[in-house]
Amino acid sequence: MSEIPDAIPAFPKLTRPMSGRVVAGVAQGAADQLRLDPVVLRLAFVLLTVLDGLGIVAYAALWMFTSREPSERVDRGRDWGQVAAYGLVGFVLAALGVLTGAAAGGVATWPIAIGGIGSLILWQQADPGRRKRWMNTTVGQVRQTWVRSGIGLLLVVVGAIGFLVAQDQLAQAGTGLMFTAVVVGGIGLIAAPWLASLWKELQKERTERIRQEERAEVAAHVHDSVLHTLTLIQRNANDPREVTRLARSQERELRNWLYQPKQDADATLAAAVRRVAAEEEDAHGVPIEIVCVGDCELDESLSALLHAARQAMVNAAKYSESPVVSVYLEIEPDEVTLFVRDRGKGFTLDDVPEDRMGIRQSIIGRMERNGGSARVKTAPGEGTEIMLTMKRNS
Amino acid sequence: MKTVRVLIVDDHRLFRSGVRAELGPSIQVVGEAEDVETAVRTIAELEPDVVLLDVHMPGGGGQEVLRRVLGSGSQVRFLALSVSDAAEDVIGVIRGGARGYVTKTINGTELTDAIGRVAEGDAVFSPRLAGFVLDAFASTEAPPIDPELDSLTTREREVLRLIARGYAYKEIAKELFISVKTVETHVSSVLRKLQLSNRHELSRWATARRLV
Numbered sequence: 001m002s003e004i005p006d007a008i009p010a011f012p013k014l015t016r017p018m019s020g021r022v023v024a025g026v027a028q029g030a031a032d033q034l035r036l037d038p039v040v041l042r043l044a045f046v047l048l049t050v051l052d053g054l055g056i057v058a059y060a061a062l063w064m065f066t067s068r069e070p071s072e073r074v075d076r077g078r079d080w081g082q083v084a085a086y087g088l089v090g091f092v093l094a095a096l097g098v099l100t101g102a103a104a105g106g107v108a109t110w111p112i113a114i115g116g117i118g119s120l121i122l123w124q125q126a127d128p129g130r131r132k133r134w135m136n137t138t139v140g141q142v143r144q145t146w147v148r149s150g151i152g153l154l155l156v157v158v159g160a161i162g163f164l165v166a167q168d169q170l171a172q173a174g175t176g177l178m179f180t181a182v183v184v185g186g187i188g189l190i191a192a193p194w195l196a197s198l199w200k201e202l203q204k205e206r207t208e209r210i211r212q213e214e215r216a217e218v219a220a221h222v223h224d225s226v227l228h229t230l231t232l233i234q235r236n237a238n239d240p241r242e243v244t245r246l247a248r249s250q251e252r253e254l255r256n257w258l259y260q261p262k263q264d265a266d267a268t269l270a271a272a273v274r275r276v277a278a279e280e281e282d283a284h285g286v287p288i289e290i291v292c293v294g295d296c297e298l299d300e301s302l303s304a305l306l307h308a309a310r311q312a313m314v315n316a317a318k319y320s321e322s323p324v325v326s327v328y329l330e331i332e333p334d335e336v337t338l339f340v341r342d343r344g345k346g347f348t349l350d351d352v353p354e355d356r357m358g359i360r361q362s363i364i365g366r367m368e369r370n371g372g373s374a375r376v377k378t379a380p381g382e383g384t385e386i387m388l389t390m391k392r393n394s
Numbered sequence: 395m396k397t398v399r400v401l402i403v404d405d406h407r408l409f410r411s412g413v414r415a416e417l418g419p420s421i422q423v424v425g426e427a428e429d430v431e432t433a434v435r436t437i438a439e440l441e442p443d444v445v446l447l448d449v450h451m452p453g454g455g456g457q458e459v460l461r462r463v464l465g466s467g468s469q470v471r472f473l474a475l476s477v478s479d480a481a482e483d484v485i486g487v488i489r490g491g492a493r494g495y496v497t498k499t500i501n502g503t504e505l506t507d508a509i510g511r512v513a514e515g516d517a518v519f520s521p522r523l524a525g526f527v528l529d530a531f532a533s534t535e536a537p538p539i540d541p542e543l544d545s546l547t548t549r550e551r552e553v554l555r556l557i558a559r560g561y562a563y564k565e566i567a568k569e570l571f572i573s574v575k576t577v578e579t580h581v582s583s584v585l586r587k588l589q590l591s592n593r594h595e596l597s598r599w600a601t602a603r604r605l606v
Contacts, residue, residue, distance in 0.1 A: 255479055287499075291525035291558045294532065326521060326560025330528070339559045385559070 016066050022082050026062045046086055050093045115159025118152045225253055245285045252278055269302050269336065270295040273329050276310045284317035287324045294331035296392065304370035305338060305390045311362040312340035312386040320344025320384060334392055341385040346378045363388075397422045398513040401440060403433040403459065404448040404475070409498070413446065413475075416502030421509055433459045437470055443513045447492060449476035449483050460490035473512045475500075481526050488588055494518025516578045517585035524557035527588060546584065553580045 016025035017032070027045060031038035048055030093115075164173050229250040236242040256274075270292040277288040298306070309327070316325045322344030329338045352359055359376065363386065367374040372390035400423050402410050410426050417423065424440050427433040430453035437445060437459075445463075449456040456474055463470060472492040476483060484495050493512045496505065497520055508518040519527070531546050546554070549570075556566045563581075567574045 258478075258480070289521060289560065291521045293525050293529045293558070324560075328521070328525070328555070328559040330555070330558075341560050343560075 016063070016068050022086060023059075024063045025068075026059055026066065029066060030062065042086060046090045046093070050090055114155050114162060118155025118157075118159055221257060226250060241285055245282065248285075248287060249278070249282050252281070267298065268295045269298050269306070269331065270329060272298055272306055273309060273327065273338070276306060277313060277327055280310065280313045280317055284314070286317040286322070288313060288317070288327055289324060290327045290329070292329045292331075296331050296336070299393070301370045301372065301390055301393065302336060304366050305336060305372060305388055308363045308366045308374060308388050309338050309340060311358060311366075312388070315358055316340055316342040316344065316384065320346070322383065331392075336390045336392060338388045339385060340388075341383065343383040346380050346382045346384050348380060349376055349378060398444055398509055399424045399440070399442045400444050400446060400509060401425045401427065401433075401436060401442040402446045403427045403451070403456075404446070405429060405451045406448075409448075413505070416505065417509070418502065418506035421506055429453050430455070430458050430462075434462050437463050437468065438466075442470065444509050445470055445472045446475050446509070447472050447487070449474055449478055449487055456487050456492070457490045460487065460492060464491045471512050471515070473508060473518060475505075479522060481530075484523055484526055485530065485588075488523070488585070491589065493585065495523045496520045497522070511578070515582075517581045519554070519557050519581055519584075521558045521560055524554040527584060528554050528558065546587070550580050550584050553577055554584060557581075 016029045021028055022042060027041040028038040031041045034041075045055040045059050048058065229246055233243050233246050236246065273292065274290055277290050281288045296302070313325060313327065316322060320342040322342035324342075326341045327339065328341075330336070349359075364374045364376070367388055367390070370390070372388065374389075375387045376384070377387070378384040397419075398421050400417070400421050402413055402423060403426070404410050404413075405428050407428070410428075414423050414426075424442050425436050427436045429451055433445075433447075433451075445459075447456045447459060451459075456472075456476075460472060463472075472487075474484075474487040474492040474495045475498060476487075476495070477498045478484070479497065488495055493515075494508060494517050496508055496518060500508070500520075511518050527546075528551065552570060553566060556569060561569065563574050563577045566577045570577075
């Protein structure tokens, strides 16, 4: 499969994961390999066991022939609630099967199977990991959980009715069902206000917890970086250059943390340019102001542009004597342009000796080798602006 | 040149006195305010030419001041001055009616210059604001509802690009072979589009930028 070279190997070896297992991890391992939900396989094993005992044989065989997943994770415990749930479902189904003779096969098997699937879906909601995710995710996923519950409930009801029909007892069950519905409805009416207040309480607690976590995160950040920098500034109070550098770098970090969208430092061009500028600003103590318009993935030719841009920033910060360097990056659908500008002393391009590496090799040469171009605009006393252009290969 | 009467609205006393000390002789600071309530009252009392407005303040921030003062029909001009670089804040105050946005790292001369410009009815864009505008107007794929308001002209785009590249108005004029007045006209026209364009994308773009 050439489309996903770096992803998981197409056919991973079947192993039994230790974390999250219910019995021995067979179903989970097989599910990982087949890219299915483990619930489906667990359910298949339980049903096959109940119907003709094949499930337990298959499970035992797989247990014997697959190795444990090598893992350093300590979390090896079972979720006994789930073990009990699957056991109970299996037991109830088996009991029903024996009592009604359905296990022998025939039409009556299907209602049991449908009911079993439904109840397993419902039981699955009790999985602690899922419950946790449910607690702190967005509306979309909550809705998904509701859909699952609804499908599970529907399957159980269909299974039950089908079972009754198969046994020709639907008519007798009618009165009983009516009675049950009235009792359940009554209990529901009594308990509803209490349940509602409980739900509200839970929501309140949840928001409170989220707020506390946020506060803790802010406190940790302030402690780790801001207080630390303030200490360093006090210690370096007699070195104005170092104080400025520290203050500036702390300001940048705080700003990024507060206002920048969370970005992977090296995945996109804009993020990479910001990082490079921050490094050079730290190294040379000259503020580098960055404005980015648009963004795109970083590829090989854009990496060349990034290197050239770094060299331009170094030149501006080191030699121009400008108090500030401006960097402007614009990403258009077919082209990327980057400007590095200073208001420093400038120079005459023809006066730069042929063998000087900075401008000619690291900037102009590098851009041309990678299919881009560089233009230098400068004059003594007029500052310098370097423009880098690179076509985008889409 | 006549002196410009300025009111400084900021909740940090140290910052207010810092700005006061830095401003040039063409500026007369007529008062200070430290929250939304006092700001609204003092603006009505003193009727300054320009209000230097902090974005984050107790009681609703700069946007609340803008809403209440401009809502009452006042003609006072606002220049937003903030430490925040968040697109949400920048676009927010501009759409709220401020005639410019500069960050607090700006030096005294530049600030004096910017105040003078706002007093004359022109707009002041920092490089970052120019970048945001270019980004916001470029990133929407939906066809403009009102072509006159919802898109930038080539010339406006050029001017904004140069601002984003760190050019001063005078340098832009030289670069594009136009007068400084023409540059100011272009910037003011972009400001008008920014404020009046009713495409929701602008606000949504600003909010979404934080959530990515």
